[in-house]
Amino acid sequence: MPYRAPTIPEVPSTAIDRLLQSRFSEPADNVLKAIVAHFVCAGFQSTSMTYYALRRGSPTESYRLWVVACVLVSAAMTLASFLVYKIVVASAFIVQALLFYGLLTVALVGIAMAVAAVALYDRNAKEPPTKAALAADDLLGYEEYKGEPVRGARGGSSSGSGGAGPAPKTAETSAGDDSRSKSE
Numbered sequence: 001m002p003y004r005a006p007t008i009p010e011v012p013s014t015a016i017d018r019l020l021q022s023r024f025s026e027p028a029d030n031v032l033k034a035i036v037a038h039f040v041c042a043g044f045q046s047t048s049m050t051y052y053a054l055r056r057g058s059p060t061e062s063y064r065l066w067v068v069a070c071v072l073v074s075a076a077m078t079l080a081s082f083l084v085y086k087i088v089v090a091s092a093f094i095v096q097a098l099l100f101y102g103l104l105t106v107a108l109v110g111i112a113m114a115v116a117a118v119a120l121y122d123r124n125a126k127e128p129p130t131k132a133a134l135a136a137d138d139l140l141g142y143e144e145y146k147g148e149p150v151r152g153a154r155g156g157s158s159s160g161s162g163g164a165g166p167a168p169k170t171a172e173t174s175a176g177d178d179s180r181s182k183s184e
Helices: 014-024 031-054 063-119 131-140 171-183
Strands: 142-145 148-151
Touching: 014 031, 031 063
Parallel strands: none
Antiparallel strands: 142 148
């Protein structure tokens, strides 16, 4: 996508005029080239305006006035860039404050969520078995599947009659196991 070519300023020097015509008269194919072309032409336009303002009333071209115009424009550009830098740095405290207080709010909301999770924890929920209870069931040869004991998980007899494994858990033995696991 071609970008518009800048307006070439009228300068008193034919060498500068030829340079500007050869480099910047065609549309640019790149946004960076277009920005550079517009910046350079704006700089020479302001230098030419300053030069013609200084030369007012004089019929001849003056190299000395051209140098003075170049120095004045470059000093103005330097001062402008310094002031823009200072304004941006001075206004950075606003961005810093917004970031600080925004992230502080996020941290406080995180703490509040943790406190709420601790305070609202349902203590009556079914607690998962401890590692010791799981290890004991594994040694005894039982697995729990949906709360019901399943015989024969590890070397036990599946027939239930005369097997070498322990007897299956009943309602009475289950209640006793629950009281023991809560005391642990």
